[in-house]
Amino acid sequence: MAAVETxxxxxxxxxxxxxxxxxxxxxxxGTPQVELLNTQARHNIGxxxxxxxxLIYRGHVGYYTxxxxxxxxxxxxxxxxxxxxxxxxxxEVVVHGNAATxxxxxxxxxxxxxKGNAGPRAAVSLKKGEIVIGGNAGYMTGFxxxxxxxxxxxxxxxxxxxxxxxxxxFVGGKxxxxxxxxxxxxxxxxxxxxxLATLERFEIKAPxxxxxxxxxxxxxxxxxxxxxxxxDVL
Amino acid sequence: xxxxxGIFFRNPDGNVPSGEIAYRILEGIYRRGPDSTGVxxxxxxxxxxxxxxxxxxxxxxxxxxxxxxxxxGRVREATDGEGYIRAAITYTGDNTALIEAIDALGPDVRxxxxxxxxxxxxxxxxxxxxxxxxxxxxYRGQLVMGLTRFATESRIDFINAQPLSARLTSDLVIxxxxxxxxxxxxxxxxxxxxxxxxxxxxxxxxxIMLVDEMSKGLSFEEALKKSTTLLDGCFTxxxxxxxxxxxxxxxxxxxxxxxxETDEFVAMSSDCQSLREGVQTDIDVWEPGAGEVALWQL
Numbered sequence: 060m061a062a063v064e065t066x067x068x069x070x071x072x073x074x075x076x077x078x079x080x081x082x083x084x085x086x087x088x089g090t091p092q093v094e095l096l097n098t099q100a101r102h103n104i105g106x107x108x109x110x111x112x113x114l115i116y117r118g119h120v121g122y123y124t125x126x127x128x129x130x131x132x133x134x135x136x137x138x139x140x141x142x143x144x145x146x147x148x149x150x151e152v153v154v155h156g157n158a159a160t161x162x163x164x165x166x167x168x169x170x171x172x173x174k175g176n177a178g179p180r181a182a183v184s185l186k187k188g189e190i191v192i193g194g195n196a197g198y199m200t201g202f203x204x205x206x207x208x209x210x211x212x213x214x215x216x217x218x219x220x221x222x223x224x225x226x227x228x229f230v231g232g233k234x235x236x237x238x239x240x241x242x243x244x245x246x247x248x249x250x251x252x253x254x255l256a257t258l259e260r261f262e263i264k265a266p267x268x269x270x271x272x273x274x275x276x277x278x279x280x281x282x283x284x285x286x287x288x289x290x291d292v293l
Numbered sequence: 294x295x296x297x298x299g300i301f302f303r304n305p306d307g308n309v310p311s312g313e314i315a316y317r318i319l320e321g322i323y324r325r326g327p328d329s330t331g332v333x334x335x336x337x338x339x340x341x342x343x344x345x346x347x348x349x350x351x352x353x354x355x356x357x358x359x360x361x362x363x364x365x366g367r368v369r370e371a372t373d374g375e376g377y378i379r380a381a382i383t384y385t386g387d388n389t390a391l392i393e394a395i396d397a398l399g400p401d402v403r404x405x406x407x408x409x410x411x412x413x414x415x416x417x418x419x420x421x422x423x424x425x426x427x428x429x430x431x432y433r434g435q436l437v438m439g440l441t442r443f444a445t446e447s448r449i450d451f452i453n454a455q456p457l458s459a460r461l462t463s464d465l466v467i468x469x470x471x472x473x474x475x476x477x478x479x480x481x482x483x484x485x486x487x488x489x490x491x492x493x494x495x496x497x498x499x500x501i502m503l504v505d506e507m508s509k510g511l512s513f514e515e516a517l518k519k520s521t522t523l524l525d526g527c528f529t530x531x532x533x534x535x536x537x538x539x540x541x542x543x544x545x546x547x548x549x550x551x552x553x554e555t556d557e558f559v560a561m562s563s564d565c566q567s568l569r570e571g572v573q574t575d576i577d578v579w580e581p582g583a584g585e586v587a588l589w590q591l
Contacts, residue, residue: 099566099569099575100565100566100568100569100575101566102566118575119565119569119575119577119578121564121565121566137575138565138577138578140564140565140566141549156577157577157578157579159549159551159565159580160546160549160580176579178546178580178582179546179582179583180546197546197580197582197583198545198546198582198583198584199545199583216582216583217583
């Protein structure tokens with residue numbers, strides 16, 4: 060197999076804007092792949108890339124890596140700071156380490172895979188697409204998610220799926236405490252096979268069992284029995 | 294906003310570049326808090342020796358403070374950092390009398406900390422002012438933990454700059470990123486119990502709270518855990534004593550802080566990039582979770 064044409068960028072000493080401009084230029088030219096060396100936990104590397112390209116990060120990355128991107132695929136060989144793949148429209152991001160706060164906030168499509176553990180508020184406001192966490196998930200994971208699928212192979216801290224509208228969450232480990240308006244349900248026929256196939260594809264060891272959670276719809280409508288409580292609040 | 298961070302080495306013998314590393318960590322979080330920068334460092338304890346830090350912003354008041362310290366005890370070593378005096382003094386009297394006598398020198402003069410082991414250094418602006426006035430980079434002791442302050446609740450001056458201590462208790466300081474929304478209620482409650490506050494900074498109530506809880510019989514760790522339920526608002530704070538270092542996060546994990554650990558040292562910072570710049574390796578980091586207390590023995 061012929062080697063994929065790759066542009067290699069050594070980030071050492073280069074301003075963030077210059078790095079992002081070089082990636083954008085490569086994507087415009089149709090270069091299939093960019094390899095980024097010496098990322099040194101720097102923030103905002105590879106943001107606002109709107110044409111398909113594959114990014115390989117060699118090392119840890121900081122905040123908002125692969126943020127505001129459309130159609131980009133990326134592999135991060137290290138851990139990432141907060142807001143990885145922020146608002147991704149389409150594409151696929153695989154993090155081979157751990158992730159900080161707010162993994163893939165508000166993504167509208169594509170898939171984000173964290174092989175290690177994720178900090179608080181992963182998948183916050185998930186709108187579409189899929190987020191996979193190989194390890195444990197932090198506090199308020201899946202907060203206000205609106206659609207899409209979230210898979211957590213390890214344990215989840217308190218507040219899982221709090222105030223979620225729609226979408227599904229699968230958890231392999233134990234859940235410290237469910238968030239408001241979340242309930243465990245039986246999976247649809249074939250749904251579990253699909254989840255297991257996804258885990259296999261990313262070489263993540265599947266947990267022995269997975270429990271499916273979704274919104275119990277109790278927060279969808281105003282309940283007149285809650286009126287007294289609302290009166291106090293408002 | 295504020296930034297917190299620093300490093301301690303597991304081996305207490307020191308002779309490690311802790312000052313230089315902490316300098317780079319604090320430089321990296323300068324933009325989180327450009328108003329003032331302060332650190333807590335560990336010094337070797339000696340009988341009757343106190344490490345005292347005094348805020349004295351008024352013109353010429355530094356000389357008055359040094360004079361008074363020499364009168365009350367004996368100044369062994371002192372640096373006038375133009376607005377903040379650090380001194381090592383031999384003193385055998387009561388801490389309260391010492392603090393009251395110094396505070397009485399003027400409205401701009403306020404004792405910031407009195408420690409047998411923990412010393413506080415602070416200055417306006419970025420960490421380069423700690424280097425200029427106190428030669429932070431030359432420090433090679435076991436621990437440096439610091440804060441870059443973005444003032445919200447109180448004035449930008451030496452008195453309200455962090456780290457903050459409960460002044461009557463030696464060797465306990467805190468560095469707090471966030472704001473305490475029930476501060477006025479808590480402060481009033483503690484004042485009713487007889488505690489005096491040295492600043493107008495909301496963060497000071499954390500130090501007083503820890504002292505109060507421990508006076509009721511709780512261990513340090515129990516007091517830290519209890520603080521997560523008594524304090525309202527968002528906070529990530531580092532607490533340093535002569536025996537341990539702790540990180541405490543609020544129940545919403547609203548403020549960031551990452552920790553990188555090796556067999557040799559534990560380093561932490563509000564920002565992973567500043568931590569990496571500090572230790573200058575591609576260190577793997579983890580983040581304490583919501584409502585968590587992480588504690589290390591020194």
